[in-house]
Amino acid sequence: MTTTANAESTAETTNRSGLRVDRGSLRSLILYPVILLAILGLLILWLLTADLTNTERVTLAPGELWTMTKQHLWLTLVATVIVLVVAIPLGVLLTRKPFRPFKGFISGVANFGQAAPAVGLIVLFATWIGYGPTAAIAALVVYAVLPVLANTMAGLDAVDKSLIEAGRGMGMSAWAVLWRIELPLAVPLMLAGVRTALVLVVGTATLGTFINAGGLGLLITTGVNLDLSRVLITGSILVALLALTVDWVGRVVEHIARPRGL
Template sequence: MIFQLVGIVVVLLAVITWLLTAPLSPTELTTLAPAALWTHTVEHLQLTLLSAVIVLLVAIPLGIALTRPRLRFLTGPVLAVANIGQAAPSIGLVVLFAFWLGFGFRAALLALVLYGVLPVLRNTMVGLQQVDQRLVEAGRGMGMSAAAVLFKVELPMAVPVMLAGIRTALVLLVGTAALAAFVNGGGLGLLITTGVQLNLPAVLVAGAVLVALLALFIDWAGRVVEHLARPKGL
């Protein structure tokens, strides 16, 4: 994991050095000013992290509920709805929500939530379904309630699979958040759209590289959390 972090830092330093030494036009200097880059990065992180929190609050409880015997019949319809976010083009979702809710942060946020639900939902269900039923029966035989078995047996055993889904969703959200610029949602995608519209290669490259580096950093952070949160012995 350390090599991935070192690689991210090296590439970031190389980009910074290039921006400081490249012959940039006045428009490029203004667009790539440190204050502007910081503002776009914070907006990008806000979009990503807030949508991720909403996804977790929705997908994990829903995934748990769908693995309970009484609600398993809803699995097909719910997964079909959740699959819309992955099946539909991400730019299409962003634009549709923008026309429905108005251009801005909220439309981009809801589009990202729909886009990121499926990996977390599916991995939560798969993780719980892979728990050895003999362990569940043993817990119930010891007098544990269904809730106690869920929180003390099933969820700890399912954590590795669930964390993999969460990390996947985070990386997807970082990349897709760049599309928020098309609906005035902010973020680093604004550098990409500005670079394309005004034919500014330096701005375009800087925006694309920064989004990629942010996605790689989130992936690295997810790996660290996944390693630390994994129950001992698994």
């Protein structure tokens, strides 16, 4: 039998490369934050050299900016955690056989949440719950559930049915198959959904300022209302940088959490 194994192993050397790390994507992952830092540096340089008015100086004080950034991140984080807690179990549930019939309905509801204009959602929740961060978070959750839910279901549906059968056939319980086979194999798609949701939430959290929820959106509204273009530009760039940073973190996590062997 040894001849058999040898004959087949000659074909292996080419297959071996199947697991190589994608160098292109690794390089872009390292380059990405460097570019973001460079843009941030340019922004700071520009603000330091600019001849700022008193109002601008007060609004753009480093302490103020840091507080707003923290508020913004807080909104994002809380909303995202709630999205994950709601959408992932829901996605798992809706791909289980007894609940499949509800898949269309729930997907429709989630679609509605995303299709509705974000400003409208935030104001709607504010009039219902009251002005403040709670309403903003509720609106953000509704807005961002869809990508996570959709990708969780897509990821689980994409798992080769024969693998599930193999698992069940060797005596794994349905639960064990979910934990040890389906979810690990769905991780790449699920994480992509989470990243999409995060980026959506970071951008949309800007609107929180309309209902007194704080965040970097304040800079933009202030800039528009008082016609301070430098404040407006700074706010916009900071929000964009924050969204891109979150996107980068998401990509890094995806890279690390991707199961080996795929």
